[in-house]
Amino acid sequence: MMSHEELEQTTAKVQQEQRAAGDRINVCVAAGCLSLHSDAVQKSLTDEAKKSGARCSVRGVGCMGLCSAGPVVSHEPAQAVAAEDKTTAQPTRLYGGVQPGHAAKIVASLNQEPVRELAIDTAMPFFAKQTKIVLENSGSINPESIEEYIAAGGYRALLRALHEMTPAEVVQEISASGLRGRGGAGYPTGLKWATVARAAGATKYVICNADEGDPGAFMDRSVLESDPHRVLEGMILAAYAVGASQGYIYLRAEYPLAVQRLGVAIREAKRMGLLGAEIAGTRMSLHLEIRLGAGAFVCGEETALIASIEGRRGTPQPRPPYPAESGLWNSPTLINNVETYANVSPILARGSAWYAAQGTAKSKGTKVFALSGKARNTGLIEVPMGMTLREIIFDIGGGVPAGHTFKAVQTGGPSGGCIPESLLDIPVDYDSLMQAGSIMGSGGMIVMDDSSCMVSVARFFMEFCMSESCGKCVPCRAGTAQMHGLLTRITEGVATHRDLDLLVRLCEMVGATSLCGLGQTAPNPVLSTLRYFKNEYLAHIEDKHCPAGVCECATTPAEVNA
Amino acid sequence: MVNMARPSLPSEDKRWRIVQGTMRKHGYSRNALIETLHTVQQSFGFLDKDAIRFVASSLRVPPSQAYGVATFYHLFQLRPPGKHTCQVCLGTACFINGAERLMKHAEKSLGIQAGETTPDGEVSLLAVRCVGSCSFAPVMIFDEKTHSYAKSETLDEQLQAWRQP
Amino acid sequence: MSEKKTLATVWLDGCSGCHMSLLDMDERLITLSSQFDLVYSPLVDQKIFPAHVDITLVEGAIGNTEDLEKIHMIRERTRILVALGDCAITGNVSALRNACGAEAMLRRVYGESAHGPAQNATGKMQDIFVQLPRLFERVQPLHDYVSIDAFVPGCPPTADTIHFALSELLAGRVPDLSGVAKFG
């Protein structure tokens, strides 16, 4: 049985070991850096450290955020590792673009000056402007060690809730925090939990939606790869709050590293008595299983996700009934996304008032974004709600590379839209982004410059929706195919104004009549680009010319037909 | 009562035991269909009709339903994969960095469309949706190895390497 | 009595069934004829499409280069352009070949089923028929190319439907056949 005392003992043991180990060298082995072969970097560093006999340890850690500088390595001096107050300690050194050949230099620099040619300025706005709640452990703990998560303060909130709070108080705390669903739609999390808690049913389920399908987003992947226990703790707390004893994590099979680390985390949590039967000696039980998705974006939709866990085709059902009342095997089911669960433990640990104090009036806390595209600094970032897009793109992201000008930022993936330069001063919150014709979405944020053709971007997202449509309802199945056809005609320079009018009509109709969110939001990328970049559409239609020089439009209709 | 015995294994191949193991772990429940198909694909590399028929009858799922599921999810392959796989990421960041052109180049060089395998069974070409390496877009994955900032030449070199005896 | 309207009827890629149905109006056609001058039609001996026509009924779809040239010319010279029958409106039977394409259709009809495969230098059936307008890969309805003022569906539209449509047109109204006439 796991108790508070044991958590403290574990913490003390880990800290003692860490102090004994001296300096710490952390190598990012999350997907991004790993694809740049950071595993080889870790191996050389380990070899070099052993050879030199220096008092240091080399660890693989999760994502440190600045992927564009990968492979990323950090060096925490022994004094910093041991320090109680991290703010006054000797700062952590950060290195980018580290190759196996740099290992000896880094090991040699432990008590010396930093390796200048690899050093990343940790005071730069990319780091300074971020606020980390969800990502607080990412890149600083070993994701495969439950002890390190505990030493970083983990599972305290769970134990306190189990022993000192009623389920209703947990729901109340989440409601009071103002947390809203991070999967994209922004439904109030507390309200959802309360509905499931209230629903009648002997068996209830909690599900973690980790089927991250937005083609420009990898937040969930990174969280699961870097700090899986944070998600587990959130799920266990949710299960306690709503009265569920069985749970599923629906995870993309395309994320093998996340699958593996989550598997380790579940095993470790069970071993420590934090998961399974009689958690921490209480009557609360929760059995968690991983279910692998198989490449279907629509399974991010709740009813489709449920169908998939039940082993069926991932086609959505009309709602009501909502999963909160009748979900998995017709039982009340709570479905939240990875980032939503990752926020739960900090809220309970530090209180709803602390959380609600961050962000804006209607959007509380922080949001994790996968910042990519034509920005100098790209990677995984976490910012307080309400920060402007301009601050994110130009301060954190460092703006677009020299020689190009900013054109648009895309948020919300295939359900979102492209926001132009003139609107960059809007705050990032659910409502402002929706007013601008986009959505918060799950956190993909792609910066585009003058080399991107907005019609082609709209067509790209429509192709995505067309191939991800489940095919059940007519407007989404046939409508996305028709809209894709019309957008293709425009990019080929063979479209007429009649085609454009038809496209607009279809956008409205498909959005209003589709069965689920996929079809309902599929027109958004078209509508937002039409709203802000209509001139690009007209250039393709009237002048048979692509202003960005991306599309090949030179042919005439007769030639295409002949 | 009709004969409710489970079907016998399709062949002596030991991999069927692994498939059976997955079904047993889930108590031969109908909802284990997707999990079991994952195991089949991991074991055999793809799903053929015999495998789907075996899994369907073991789990008492109607064959049409099993086939409907197997063809719904894009990760399931119904044809044997090539000796090598070439995946082109078509995530958004890769797209705006020219992944579409890369894909066209790959299709032209290999003489096949995305989702197909060359007639000699050497290379399968696949389109994937965001592998989370957006900072190094565009990205191609050759077998297990990820290539950042991929160019047409990256593909040409890899194809050359695969063709070397 | 008001001035007579000019009427043209055109036969593009179709079977002439719509024109047959037009004639099926029998004596009603005679009655209506007092209100129009038939200035161009496969039914009369006028080779040139006039510069200005009040009403043109077009039967058939757009299947080749000649059809396309004609429909643009007709549209330019016509005040009220009517798509008559399913081929003009949907492609219908004329468009049945779309699923396989022009070349495969020609091969099947004039190559394999006639007197053994036809031989020619390029191996393309289209190139045998050089003196004929070139077929498009796809047969398409009229409104894919030009704007249409009224649609009279049916394969063929019944004589009653055509009578109603023509009466309306001659009375200066655009016939609305929604809820009245069906495809097929």
Add this chain to the structure above:
Amino acid sequence: MSAAPGAKTFVIDGVDASATPGQTILSAAREHNIFIPTLCHLEGLGDVGACRLCLVEVKGARRLLPACTTRVDEGMEVTTNSPRLADYRQMTMQLLFAERNHVCSVCVANNHCEMQSMATTLGMTHVEVPYRFPALTVDASHERFTLDHNRCILCTRCVRVCSEIEGAHTWDVMGRGIQSKVITDLDQPWGTSETCTSCGKCVQVCPTGALFQKNRTGERRGKDPSFLPYLRTMREEL
């Protein structure tokens, strides 16, 4: 007429009406002789809300709701027709006509087709969206029936009647999106299906010419009138 216990009173197209507990808007509307178009719904089969023709406006609802799966609530105000709904319904029909090869004039179901008559009822005179003209197959391998994918609108009535009533589950849908199609067993010729009982229910419920009985085409194809009213009874007795 006094209301049954638990009856819901609501307003449909401005008229006061009542519905039994759990009754759908569609069912209640039909009892009050109010027409709501549908193609995927069939009395006696489970509803899927897929064709989207039966979408109606419900006061206070954020979105349009399918009448076939939405239950009447006390005090609900339903509008079954409006210029907006009429426009969406026409567009839905257009999308269906353009999706595959619906050539009414040479279809076995000509004049006996729910889709064809629905198009007329909804006032469709032509299709504005481009026809897709996909190359699709016809499966005539079954000794009594034929499947023509060119005419299929994926309403899944055949899938549902086969699984819910006949219990054979010979039919299902394979693929997804625009590539979806109905299949028998492992996407094999119908005539080789091991689960098909040849009961013919799928043929009877098909709203178009996608499933038809051999040697019974055109004017003679009409549905078996004695068959459909019993679907609901069969379901209840199961």
